Amino acid sequence: MSEQYWVGGFFIDLSRNQITQNKQSQTIAPKALAVLTYLAKHQGKVVSHDTLLDKVWQKTTVSPNTLQKSIAQLRKALGDSGNVYIKTHAKQGYSLECDVRWHHENDIEASSAQINENEIATSNIDHTAAKKPLKASLGIVSIIAFITILGGIGFNLTTPKQPTKLSIEKIRALTATDNKEFSGIYSPDGQYVVFHRYSAEFCINHIWAKNTKTQQEFQLTKHLGAYGSHSFSKDGKNLVFIQSGSCNQPINQKQCYKLMTLDFNRALNSPQSPRELMECKNSIIQSPQWLNNNNISLLQKYSDSWKLISYSINENKSKMIYTIDNGNIIDYDYSATDNLIALTSIRNDGHLYIEILKPEGQLISSHRINYPEEIAQFRFIYPNFSPLDEQLIFSTGKQLFALSYNGQVTNISLPLDGPMSSPIFHPNGQQMLVIKGHYDSDIIAVTLPETEQASTVQKLNYSVLERSIVGEDKAIFQPNGDLIAYKSERSGEEQIWLTDGKSSQQISHFPIDAYIVGMNWAADGQSILANAIHELTQVFLDGNEKSFSLDHPVESLFQWDSDNQTALVNMRIKGKLKFAKLDLTNSQIQLINNKIVNWTQKSETGQLIYTDHMDRFWKPGPAEDQLIEALDGQGSDKRFVIRNNVIFGVNKGFQLWSYALDDDKFEILGKLPDNLNYVTDVNQSQLLASVRISSKKEVVELIVKE
Incomplete structure (x- = not known):
């Protein structure tokens, strides 16, 4: 030492x-x-x-x-x-x-x-690092210029005493269409941008390429599919990506995952059918990166644990590169130039770490990431390699940061005018790709039918309660009151709003880049508990806030018992999701079971109902949890709500159904709109839900002025 x-x-x-x-x-x-x-x-x-x-x-x-x-x-x-x-x-x-x-x-x-x-x-x-030359000095120029063109003024990369003003020669939306485009990357020679173009009608996508000079587009895949992020081989001749789809005979998971490859040059001449390299039926694989040794690195998940593996095409077998015993892997990136892997992980101390590895798995360095005040303590980050020497780059939405290999984070931007993804750099370091998006959803009130439905399923009547040009959802009825609380981005950030049906007002003041995952009224209707940026905050109707100090990030807030100050949550403990009951008076955690729980609610009588990762419904039994067989096949990602011991849920066909826990009566109530996101609350006569109006993403390229 x-x-x-x-x-x-x-x-x-x-x-x-x-x-x-x-x-x-x-x-x-x-x-x-x-x-x-x-x-x-x-x-x-x-x-x-x-x-x-x-x-x-x-x-x-x-x-x-x-x-x-x-x-x-x-x-x-x-x-x-x-x-x-x-x-x-x-x-x-x-x-x-x-x-x-x-x-x-x-x-x-x-x-x-x-x-x-x-x-x-x-x-x-x-x-x-000072003894090593910068890989590309224009990499710094590109980052600073990126923020300058968006913010309208210069900014300081490292020292606030000497601000530098630079400009962008050109900013262009490469995929400015009515479709949703995402996952943009450059080809190794920088001549093409490869991206996904999503079909809203079929909820799947094609892979496309665009020549950055001629602007000519090429559809690379012959058939639509659920294709994930992609990576080029070092020579630029082939692409690799994940294709997901429903398993023929689901056992441990509903989706099966295939590692696919595509001949890029052939696909430029005519769309091709990708070739399968391997399939995973009992695990999840994602984020393939083609390594310089011609192997492919992947993140693989069994149960709730991620590991980094390397797949050999020649041997048709994989081996583990890196895993964490007391924690979990969050994300990683690979630099073909440096032949290094940068990996972010969460450890048993609850903190995020940055690890630098060789592709063979040899650990070069591991440092805890020191968050600045601008980033919430439990927020995950997803950094990419950059032309800056020994620094990565990442976005939290409207802010851009540099992350050094030793865990230091530097804010290199002013707030942006809209959320963007972490930049992916051109091989020359003078251009970069970001994904820019816009999402619009409305809150609707669905009228519950008063009588039993006819033999044919009828469309249910609904009205729009809250409408803007941004995302609005999570609407919940005030107990014993006339207000409705909901989440909206209309003030620029996700905040809690209240409406009485005539006017609306904002009551929360969460920081920039905040996001809300779950909110519940107190029993007296005078405050709301929200999970904002993985932390629980009680927001009162007068705008005052009370934060709860927790040792672990809250992934999802399901329900809040304000009388007993307990909450049902998914918490990330040692990097792994745990379904738990949280005592807010002393931060004590009681694990409920070891299952992966997607959604849960308690009835008025205290009966716990939850759905697992396969959208099956469960309830506690005398010795073990029991499957609710009457709801087999009725689960979906649209969630469910409970009122008067009756479950209201939505199946894959967007049919609203009810199931009475007292007498096991099941009934199809009617058809909901196909653009439904999920149901959020119910009272005696109405069901609250959110519907998607538009969801658009585009690939944007920024070019530095020389």
Whole structure:
């Protein structure tokens, strides 16, 4: 272990027992520095009092007060940052919540005496990277210019003291059609953009290519299919992608996944049928990347665990590249230029990490990602490689960030005027692709039929309750009141709104790039619990908010019992989804079962009903959960609601049905519109739902002015 390292902007020199910042050195007791060093070795993790005493004061009997004095000395030496850097965990221990960079003999700086103010200002950057030339200086230009053209002014990539104004020579929508286009990538020679064009009528897509110079388009696939993201072989001759479809005989999952390949040059002349390489019937595969060794990397999921695998075309077999025992993989990207894999994961401490791997699985580095204030603590990020040296790039929607290999995040943008995907760069680093989208949905009230339906299924009458040109959904009735709460993007961000049928008002104030996954009224109708950016917030009708401090991200909020302050949720624990009951008074978690739960509700009598990943309905039994056989084949992704012990659901044919839990009576009530998203609430006479008006995505190319 090196005798010199950085903790944030402080240089630690164990050989001199000194902590230095801005040329000012302090001599610290060796045992105190030993405590700091041990915490630095386990940065971001809680180290118990006993462990620190055993490791630092080996074979010496000391009181716990000795450790507290060392912590106090360290915090004093670290100044105002001391309490932030060294965090106390009640009855557990301490953790170092700051970036640590170890100093080696071949670093640019020879000793702490040579540290100057400029080096301190950049101490969070890996100095070994300074010896490596930029892969493409215009990569920085392209990123800065991207934001400049959208924001209308310049911005600063690394130092706010020296803003740089640049411009874009051209910005063009490559796929400006009435269709939905997405998953755009460049061919290795940069001549073509390959993308998906979605058919709203059939809910599947073709793969297309476009010549970036002539603008000529080519349909590559002969038949429509549910095709996923794609990747080129190194020579640009072949494409690889995932095709999903219903399993002929579903066992563990409804969808089966095939790894497909397509001859790109032949498809440019006439559409082709892709060739199957392998099929997965009991696992999910996604995100194929064609490696330089001609193998294909993939993410594969069994149950709730992801692993990174490598598939050999020649041997027709796969092997595991990387997995995480106490956590889960979130996403990855591959750089053919550097022959490296960048992988994001969530660990058992609940934090996100960035790992750099070789394609064979050798781990080069692993660092916790240090989120800035602009990014919510539980938000997942999906970075791509960039022309910046040892930095990736990602978008959170309206903001763009750089992520260094050592986990440092830098905001390199002003807020954008609309959400865009993370950029994918052209091989020359002077152009980039982003996916830009627009989504519009309305809230409708469906009139429930008063009498039993005729033998033929009739269309149900409905009226539009809330309409704008952006997404609006999640409408829920106020208990014992006349208000309806719903989610809307009409103010620029997803927020909670209220309507009395005549006028609407916004009551929440979530930050930029917020998104809401579940909301429920309190029993008294005076507040709403919302899952915004994986955190629970209680929003009161007067606009006041109360946040609940949780150790794990909430993936979905299903239902809230405000009287007992408990919630039914899907939580991500050690990176894996768990169906649980959450006590909001003490943050205690009670796991309900080990199944993958898509949606759940409780009846007024407290009976729990849920659907699994195969859209089957279940209810608790005396010894084990029981399948509701009467609802076999009636499940879908349109969710369900419960009122007066009656389940209201929607099947794949968009038929609204009811099922009485008391007498097992099942009835088809009528036909809902085909553009239904999902049902959200029901009362005695009406069903609330959201319908899709338009959903559009396009591939946009940005070109840097030389």
